[in-house]
Amino acid sequence: MYEITVKKTFAAAHRLPDYKGRCAAVHGHTWTVEVSVAGVSLDENGMLIDFIQLKEMVTQITRDFDHQYLNDLKLADSVVTTHPTAENLARYIFKQLGKLLPPNLSLTKVKVWESADTAASYQEGV
Numbered sequence: 001m002y003e004i005t006v007k008k009t010f011a012a013a014h015r016l017p018d019y020k021g022r023c024a025a026v027h028g029h030t031w032t033v034e035v036s037v038a039g040v041s042l043d044e045n046g047m048l049i050d051f052i053q054l055k056e057m058v059t060q061i062t063r064d065f066d067h068q069y070l071n072d073l074k075l076a077d078s079v080v081t082t083h084p085t086a087e088n089l090a091r092y093i094f095k096q097l098g099k100l101l102p103p104n105l106s107l108t109k110v111k112v113w114e115s116a117d118t119a120a121s122y123q124e125g126v
């Protein structure tokens, strides 16, 4: 099995309204979304999927977040905007990206970095 990983960053503000601490106030991050997909066969170019193509799929989802206040977004999964944590963003991106991937690939993990040393990931079937 092969696995490839791409990263995409976006800038956005959020606040965690029920959190007892500094993150209850509005603040921003440069978020990094790290996506890994796996599959068993390579295409005629020796690629699982072109990195550029996978990054474009991630961008399709994260462009709605870029330079936004996450708590104000209208998303199908309202938990994400009520509690816009790295964990909830990772799950939301995982679910959305799963709809875009070709059937020969499986999404193994979405990891959302809120800073250089803090991240949350979401995966299924583990």
Ligand SMILES: [Zn+2]
Pocket (backbone or CB within 6 Å): 014, 023, 027, 028, 029, 114
């Ligand atoms: Zn934060």
